[in-house]
Amino acid sequence: MNRTVQCPRLRTLKPEFIRHIIIAILAVAPLLAGCEKHRPVIQLIGATMGTQYSITIVNPGEIQQEALETSIEALLGSISAVMSTYDPESELSLMNQNASREWIKISDSLHDVLQTAVAVAEASGGAFDVSVGPLVNLWGFGPDREATVVPDPSAVANASEQVGTDKFEIKANPRALRKRHPEVYIDLSGIAKGYAVDRLAMFLHKNKYEDFLVDIGGELRAAGLNQNGRAWRIGIENPMTEGREIGQTIALTNTALASSGNYRNYFESDGVRYGHTIDPKTGAPTQHRLASVTVLHSTAMLADAWATALMSMGFGAGLKVANEHELAALFFVAEADNWNSHATRAYDIAVGSN
Numbered sequence: 001m002n003r004t005v006q007c008p009r010l011r012t013l014k015p016e017f018i019r020h021i022i023i024a025i026l027a028v029a030p031l032l033a034g035c036e037k038h039r040p041v042i043q044l045i046g047a048t049m050g051t052q053y054s055i056t057i058v059n060p061g062e063i064q065q066e067a068l069e070t071s072i073e074a075l076l077g078s079i080s081a082v083m084s085t086y087d088p089e090s091e092l093s094l095m096n097q098n099a100s101r102e103w104i105k106i107s108d109s110l111h112d113v114l115q116t117a118v119a120v121a122e123a124s125g126g127a128f129d130v131s132v133g134p135l136v137n138l139w140g141f142g143p144d145r146e147a148t149v150v151p152d153p154s155a156v157a158n159a160s161e162q163v164g165t166d167k168f169e170i171k172a173n174p175r176a177l178r179k180r181h182p183e184v185y186i187d188l189s190g191i192a193k194g195y196a197v198d199r200l201a202m203f204l205h206k207n208k209y210e211d212f213l214v215d216i217g218g219e220l221r222a223a224g225l226n227q228n229g230r231a232w233r234i235g236i237e238n239p240m241t242e243g244r245e246i247g248q249t250i251a252l253t254n255t256a257l258a259s260s261g262n263y264r265n266y267f268e269s270d271g272v273r274y275g276h277t278i279d280p281k282t283g284a285p286t287q288h289r290l291a292s293v294t295v296l297h298s299t300a301m302l303a304d305a306w307a308t309a310l311m312s313m314g315f316g317a318g319l320k321v322a323n324e325h326e327l328a329a330l331f332f333v334a335e336a337d338n339w340n341s342h343a344t345r346a347y348d349i350a351v352g353s354n
Helices: 027-030 065-083 091-097 108-123 130-138 153-160 192-206 299-313 315-324 345-353
Strands: 039-049 053-057 168-172 175-180 210-215 219-223 230-239 246-252 255-261 265-267 270-277 290-297 330-335 340-343
Touching: 027 130, 039 265, 053 192, 053 340, 065 091, 065 108, 065 192, 065 246, 091 108, 091 230, 091 246, 108 168, 108 175, 108 192, 108 299, 130 153, 168 210, 168 299, 192 210, 192 255, 219 230, 219 299, 255 299, 290 345, 299 315, 299 330, 315 330, 330 345
Parallel strands: none
Antiparallel strands: 039 053, 053 210, 168 175, 210 219, 219 255, 230 246, 255 290, 265 270, 290 330, 330 340
């Protein structure tokens, strides 16, 4: 039976849903150019976690697209109901509001994400820290996004007292978390989107889809081949505050990718730019020449967490740690009046093999 390509359904998206770091449009460009006759493909687009998601499936077979969309929305909704800091009734929000120092029961999914977060925190020397939420909020980059001024040093010092993975502990049996500081506030924005990408990939594999690209806010996971029977082509954006420009294109298959950057989400005060990446050690936004980091990994969750960690470290320390852990990482660094890219050995090998 012959099947025709289904053009993606395009929806109007708010500006805050536009991806900032990775331009995955290269992966689906033939679709948007007029639905050329390649392998059958569908694309699903929507909103989740304060950003946009896009799922492109090649050779979808005889599916009920509405039923598939409903299942995906339900899955994403269940993840947000656990990990969102924007939803005051989410499991994470209720836990943050709980000042008890007793063990708090947590779900399997929250435990798994926290366990990975603690492991990356230890491996990165504390550069990745999910308890940095009080500082993120203080500097105006949290859910409320109210502040556009530099906070008082005493407020930074007070908030810093709540920060550190030593301020809480988790256990596996039964799944639970205990706060060592009553005002511990956990923010999973540096890892939750990657986790959601992995969950969607697992869902698609379980339903026998082999060729697909999942994208949530620029965190990606590619499986199999695109509609042309080739590896998925992904564009990595140059760190420009105005306009958009592709700095590098790579081919991905059976690989996850995530990026972290400071060049769009920032505010300025007295001529100084303050980006949204907070250094847990100083309690303030990072001040260095590193503009963005892209990490390739087997899972989007680890790519997401490591990209955040390396961005927090800065170029020199980040490159050293990335090489030590054999991470496939690409750094965009400000040098003179230009941006230059620097890749780890593992990145060159990974890109060269695709």
